[in-house]
Amino acid sequence: MVDIMIKKEKRNAEAVSPVVGVMLMLVVTIIIASVVSAFSGGLVSNTQVAPQASIDVQVDTSADTTMGGTDYKMTFSLLSGDSIQTKNIAIVTYYENSSGHIYKNKQTATSNATDLYQYGTLTRVPFINDAKYGYAGDNPSVDFGNYTWSTGDVLSTGNIRGTAALLGLNVAESGDISDPDFGSGSVVDVKVLHVPSGQYIFDKEVIVK
The missing domain is CATH 2.60.40 (Immunoglobulin-like)
Structure with missing residues (x-):
């Protein structure tokens, strides 16, 4: 019985690891996207418009x-x-x-x-x-x-x-x-x-x- 519980916990841990990895990747991607967006927004706001x-x-x-x-x-x-x-x-x-x-x-x-x-x-x-x-x-x-x-x-x-x-x-x-x-x-x-x-x-x- 103990062996069965250990095996289940091991499988659960193995299943959680990929999920955590994916979440970390998503967080990093969101942070990078936010930085790029802020930088691009700064460039646009600083660009002068030509007279018409x-x-x-x-x-x-x-x-x-x-x-x-x-x-x-x-x-x-x-x-x-x-x-x-x-x-x-x-x-x-x-x-x-x-x-x-x-x-x-x-x-x-x-x-x-x-x-x-x-x-x-x-x-x-x-x-x-x-x-x-x-x-x-x-x-x-x-x-x-x-x-x-x-x-x-x-x-x-x-x-x-x-x-x-x-x-x-x-x-x-x-x-x-x-x-x-x-x-x-x-x-x-x-x-x-x-x-x-x-x-x-x-x-x-x-x-x-």
């Missing part, structure tokens, strides 16, 4: 200078949507000429400024074209990266030198774009990147007029 905006970009080789002439000019118009702090965005441009040479540029709030008018006054393009901020040229308040871009605001490269600087092109001593392929009909890939979120606010191919 409708943007129009134009590249014009015969833009009116309002002084009786024409010039190369690139403009960015915020048609509607959220206001955008330009310190948080980068403008990425990509142009390939007929021989396969690639011009690529990334303009940020820390990019070099340009002497647009050859007066020794510097402006980081595209500047905000609004009289309330003052005029471009040694006026940091209009420089890209230093202002908030709101609905109705137009950003401009000003002239051929500013346009070349934004597109990564060069201006010859003659005052023309040094790449003879670039002109009306050229296609430039333009992206506006919201750096904190890593998302593009604008991403289109723009045909030069």
Whole structure:
């Protein structure tokens, strides 16, 4: 009789061991899942959301200078949507000429400024074209990266030198774009990147007029 009871207890102990093992595995799995969930939740809550905006970009080789002439000019118009702090965005441009040479540029709030008018006054393009901020040229308040871009605001490269600087092109001593392929009909890939979120606010191919 004693032997029978010992055998039953042994069988019961053997049956309990796998159950305990499974329960321990479940507990460990639940703990790991909780940690991963908490970590993922933290990542989501810390991720910045890109502004939602409708943007129009134009590249014009015969833009009116309002002084009786024409010039190369690139403009960015915020048609509607959220206001955008330009310190948080980068403008990425990509142009390939007929021989396969690639011009690529990334303009940020820390990019070099340009002497647009050859007066020794510097402006980081595209500047905000609004009289309330003052005029471009040694006026940091209009420089890209230093202002908030709101609905109705137009950003401009000003002239051929500013346009070349934004597109990564060069201006010859003659005052023309040094790449003879670039002109009306050229296609430039333009992206506006919201750096904190890593998302593009604008991403289109723009045909030069």
